[in-house]
Amino acid sequence: MSKQVELVLGANTVIENTKCxxxxxxxKPLEFGQQLxxxxxxxDANRKAVCSPAYLHESKDWAQLDNKDNPSAWQLDLPQLFNKNNVSFLQLIAYVYHEPSLNLPAVELNDVSLTLNNGDIHYNFTTNDRHVKAAIxxxxxxxNEQFKCRALGEASTHGLASLEHHVQVSLDVRPPSTHTLIQEAQQQQRTQPNNEARPPRQVQAGETWTGTAFAIDPYHLLTCYHVIESAAMVGVRQQGQPDREAQVVLSDIGSDSAIIRVSDPLPSYLPLAQQCVDILGETITTLGFPLSGLSSQLQVTQGCISGLIGLNNDxxxxxxxxxxxxxxxxxxLLLPTGEVVGMVTSSLVHEHAQNMNYAVKFQLLSALLASAGISLEHTTDLTSATPLTTPQLSKQSRSALWLVGCQG
Structure with a gap:
């Protein structure tokens, strides 16, 4: 029978059972409204994120929980994770969920007790620092073909946000109630017919609606399939330019993308990204015509790429x-270089799920254009060698943006 190992800060020991x-x-109990x-x-070897983390609300095939509703233990498959995903280190990060709508005292993570392999190894993380929100x-x-664990205590008063830039991954800090609502919304979406099977949009003759399109060469623009769906007539409009009628060249319901064409040359167009790496967390700018019934002015907003997959792991x-x-x-979605890295397609609307917006990736847009025989070689010289400010980006790109008007 193996002797129990009591780890202290900085100490390490061998993990005998790799299905750990x-x-x-x-x-110590957390304050009311707070959860661990x-x-x-x-x-990887450079301590950059290899794949998405496993959370208490989102287990993985290599990290399973004993009870989804009230978990108290993980089951890790270390060989599966390390050998198949080029993993060098696996860190356990503890933090505190809190309900932001409650007026709570300062969030503090005091201690966490860990017991490995039914008592073989024990570590009790404690901190005397004030206002700790997260800790590795x-x-x-x-x-040497052995798995080992090391006791750490790298605490942060800034929570998970302080770790995101360092490891180049977006970490999910939303409280459990938000995930419950999102999962309910996703479940409702799963029970609906998928895009390929859904019936056409039902519109009445003369009904009108709008969207946004952007030019990608002198005659072609990209927009969403659901913008031009069931339209008997499509037109594009830009301040200072004559209105133009557009024809649908090619559409893809699966990616919610469409190519439209005009007969007269467009004043400018945007370069589509050709190859992007490490774009998670990258700053992006969007230009479009939201709520055109209230204003036909071009609107500019800014944010970042917060995830590399869509709803339901799309x-x-x-x-x-x-x-x-x-x-x-x-x-x-424009990178600071002026390249289009994606196209706005949808948003998950819920009071507890803010800024869950989704865009079609540039790779699919490129594939759609290639299917239509449209070459983008002439657009590569439009990319800025140095990052542009948001005003510069807006000024450079606005003449390629068009309000799309559709009539049933």
Whole structure:
């Protein structure tokens, strides 16, 4: 029978059972309205995120929880994670959920007790620092074909936000109630017919609606499929330019994308991104015509790329935080270089799920254009060599943005 190991800060020991169980608890009760949050963050040799973390609200195939509703232990499959995902380190981060609508005392993470493999290893993380919101409390790594764990205590008073830039991954700090609401919304969406099976939009003759489109060469523009769906007539409008009728060249209901064409040359167009890496967290600017019934002026908003997949793990889409409204569909997401990295398509609307907005990835837009035989080689010289400010980006790009008007 193995002897129990009591870890102290900075100490390490071998994990004998690589299908590792880790029980957790707090030895002191948290304040009312606060809950313990835990996440496992896989890192490469340079301590950059390898894949998305496992949370108490989102387990992974390599990190399962004993009870979804009231979890108290993880079950880790270390060989599966390390060997298949090029992982060098796996860090356990503890933090505190709190309900922002409640007037609570300062959020503080005091201590977390960990027990590995039914008592083989024990570590009690404690801190005397004030206002700690998050801490890296354990690290698992592989040495000489053995898995080891190291007791850590890297505390932060700024919460998970202070870790995001360092590891280049977006971390989810929303309280459990938000995830419950989002999961309910996702479940409702799953029970609806998917895009490929849904019936056409039912419109009445003469009914009108609007969206946004952006030019990608002298005659073609990109917009969303749902903008031009069921339209008997499509036109584009821009201040200072004559109205133009447009024809639908190609549309893809799956990615919610469409190409439209005009007969007279357009004044300018935008370069589509060709190859982007490490864009998670990148600043983006959107330009479009939301709520055109109230104003036909071009609107500019700013945010960042907050996720690399869409709702229900849809790899065709990315998530971003720039505010959008009805009519924004078809707006480009612009990098500081002026390149289009995505096209606004949808938003999850709920009072507890703010800025959950989604865009079609540039790779799918490129594929759609290639299917239509449209080359983008002539647009590469439009990319700025140095990052542009938001006013510069707006001034450079606005003449490529068009209000789309549709009539049933």
């Amino acid at each position: 169980s880790i029980a957790f608890s707090t030895t 949050g835990l996440l496992w963050l896989p890192l 409390i354990l690290e698992i790594y592989q040495r 790899i065709r889409h990315m998530q971003f935080t720039a505010p959008i409204q009805p009519g924004s569909s078809g707006s480009p």
